[in-house]
Amino acid sequence: MRVPRPRSPVRSHPRSLAGQLFAMQVVLVTAVVVGCAVFAYVSAKSQARDAATHRARATTQAVADSPSVREAIASPDPSKRLQPYAEQVRRDTGVTFVTIMDTNGTRWTHPDPHRIGKRFVGHIGPALKGRTFDETYTGTLGPSVRVVTPIRAAAHDGHQGRIIGLVSAGIAVETIGKQVSAQLTAVLAVAGGALALGAVGTYVINARLRRHTHGMNAAELSRLYAYHQATLHAVREGLLLLDGQGRVALVNDGARLLLGRDGDEALVGRPVAELGLPPELTAALLADEERVDEVHLTGERVIVVNTAPVDGGEHRGTVVTLRDHTELRALAGELDSVRGFAEALRSQAHEAANRLHTVVSLIELGRVAEAVRFATEELELAQALTDRVVSAVREPVLAALLLGKAAQAKERGVELTLTADSALEEISGLPPRDLVTVLGNLIDNAVEAVSPAGQITVTVQHTATPAPGELVLRVADDGPGLPPQAGDRLFERDWTTKPDRGHGIGLALVRQTAERHGGRVRARDLPDAGAEFEVRLPLRQEALSKEVLR
Numbered sequence: 001m002r003v004p005r006p007r008s009p010v011r012s013h014p015r016s017l018a019g020q021l022f023a024m025q026v027v028l029v030t031a032v033v034v035g036c037a038v039f040a041y042v043s044a045k046s047q048a049r050d051a052a053t054h055r056a057r058a059t060t061q062a063v064a065d066s067p068s069v070r071e072a073i074a075s076p077d078p079s080k081r082l083q084p085y086a087e088q089v090r091r092d093t094g095v096t097f098v099t100i101m102d103t104n105g106t107r108w109t110h111p112d113p114h115r116i117g118k119r120f121v122g123h124i125g126p127a128l129k130g131r132t133f134d135e136t137y138t139g140t141l142g143p144s145v146r147v148v149t150p151i152r153a154a155a156h157d158g159h160q161g162r163i164i165g166l167v168s169a170g171i172a173v174e175t176i177g178k179q180v181s182a183q184l185t186a187v188l189a190v191a192g193g194a195l196a197l198g199a200v201g202t203y204v205i206n207a208r209l210r211r212h213t214h215g216m217n218a219a220e221l222s223r224l225y226a227y228h229q230a231t232l233h234a235v236r237e238g239l240l241l242l243d244g245q246g247r248v249a250l251v252n253d254g255a256r257l258l259l260g261r262d263g264d265e266a267l268v269g270r271p272v273a274e275l276g277l278p279p280e281l282t283a284a285l286l287a288d289e290e291r292v293d294e295v296h297l298t299g300e301r302v303i304v305v306n307t308a309p310v311d312g313g314e315h316r317g318t319v320v321t322l323r324d325h326t327e328l329r330a331l332a333g334e335l336d337s338v339r340g341f342a343e344a345l346r347s348q349a350h351e352a353a354n355r356l357h358t359v360v361s362l363i364e365l366g367r368v369a370e371a372v373r374f375a376t377e378e379l380e381l382a383q384a385l386t387d388r389v390v391s392a393v394r395e396p397v398l399a400a401l402l403l404g405k406a407a408q409a410k411e412r413g414v415e416l417t418l419t420a421d422s423a424l425e426e427i428s429g430l431p432p433r434d435l436v437t438v439l440g441n442l443i444d445n446a447v448e449a450v451s452p453a454g455q456i457t458v459t460v461q462h463t464a465t466p467a468p469g470e471l472v473l474r475v476a477d478d479g480p481g482l483p484p485q486a487g488d489r490l491f492e493r494d495w496t497t498k499p500d501r502g503h504g505i506g507l508a509l510v511r512q513t514a515e516r517h518g519g520r521v522r523a524r525d526l527p528d529a530g531a532e533f534e535v536r537l538p539l540r541q542e543a544l545s546k547e548v549l550r
Contacts, residue, residue, distance in 0.1 A: 146170030238322030
């Protein structure tokens with residue numbers, strides 16, 4: 001979703017986030033490259049001076065240690081022998097000058113022969129004290145980096161000889177500058193290449209960023225994020241986004257609540273398989289194919305799941321929406337019971353009309369005694385179950401459910417009876433809707449299992465042990481019994497022996513409701529024929545409003 005930018009006739013639109021990052025990165029890359037170039041230039045200049053000093057020092061040391069130089073100094077005309085030697089050394093070492101002089105600073109050699117015999121321009125004091133030193137000084141050949149070294153006579157008995165002369169070698173600053181300039185050209189070429197490469201890389205990265213941010217600036221992105229967060233928290237339906245590895249990428253408050261992880265802030269990044277969800281629900285969330293309006297059970301809820309894979313040439317993730325159908329499913333069950341009861345009443349009304357016509361006809365025929373006997377028998381049969389249910393089951397919701405299911409079963413030719421040991425007073429603490437879910441689904445399952453003229457017996461009672469007791473709901477039928485090797489699969493969602501869809505959730509709801517209240521469900525085959533389902537729901541002490549009378 002693109003957030004519209006406010007239009008202004010005066011101020012221009014803020015630069016997009018990608019544009020701002022591009023400008024900042026260009027400045028940053030330029031600053032880094034220029035800084036590196038300056039550092040390289042300063043380093044090259046310092047290294048060039050150090051190299052020149054080192055070369056000059058090595059030259060003066062070599063000249064000062066040469067025996068031929070000592071011999072030439074001791075000769076009547078030192079310049080005659082030293083000038084050619086000094087020039088040869090100068091050419092071989094690449095220095096600007098090699099000057100050999102006496103201890104007074106009078107030159108014996110110089111690149112310019114006219115300056116031989118004149119005083120050396122520079123300092124010689126430290127050398128006269130026997131120390132080699134370097135300096136930058138402007139002499140007859142211009143500014144230069146020079147080194148001055150003393151020349152000693154041959155050593156005797158391990159003692160240094162006396163200083164008989166001095167030698168100075170130097171390299172012109174101009175020569176050093178030319179070397180640095182050559183290096184600077186290479187540095188600038190590398191810097192220019194790095195700057196160009198950095199600019200191209202920055203442009204490519206920011207072009208991609210611009211596509212991902214849709215050209216929005218930072219304020220628009222911040223506003224979009226705020227809308228995104230507000231929407232997630234406002235939507236009551238559950239929204240869950242999974243990445244390609246089946247991990248939670250995004251989850252809203254509704255999804256946390258529906259999955260039973262309300263308050264768990266560590267869901268993002270965790271694999272769905274590690275959330276402790278029912279296996280059927282986990283498989284649906286991780287499925288590669290689309291799932292539409294699938295009903296699943298969690299610990300406390302009935303939820304409808306829709307999934308849509310996010311494909312872009314590969315499975316990138318899944319979008320999951322969750323809707324709460326717990327109350328809707330319970331209301332649907334109650335509505336089915338009411339509808340069945342209404343149908344039974346309508347049928348009974350029709351039957352009652354037929355019986356009334358029969359009674360009237362018998363009276364018209366003068367057979368009053370037979371009319372009274374016929375009417376009484378029908379009333380006794382209809383009232384017997386009502387009296388039995390009302391007297392044994394004082395819980396109004398269960399009593400009404402039993403009467404409705406009995407009438408509904410009778411319409412299908414099935415007889416529903418209440419066992420003699422059934423006895424229950426009013427209770428609290430167990431929601432009536434949950435009681436309807438448990439007992440209604442058990443009776444519906446039994447009615448569908450038996451053939452016409454079959455029988456169903458229902459037991460509703462309160463047991464005193466374990467204290468404070470349990471509510472026992474037991475439904476038995478004389479049908480074909482449990483499917484072979486069904487086991488606990490009877491209570492799994494979508495498990496059914498019927499070929500048509502829409503079944504396979506009733507018994508799953510029974511187990512879910514029982515377990516939610518800490519109860520348990522049991523199913524077994526009866527010795528003679530048929531099956532029996534039993535649900536035990538523990539009662540709290542305050543749940544009993546009256547003592548059981550029976």
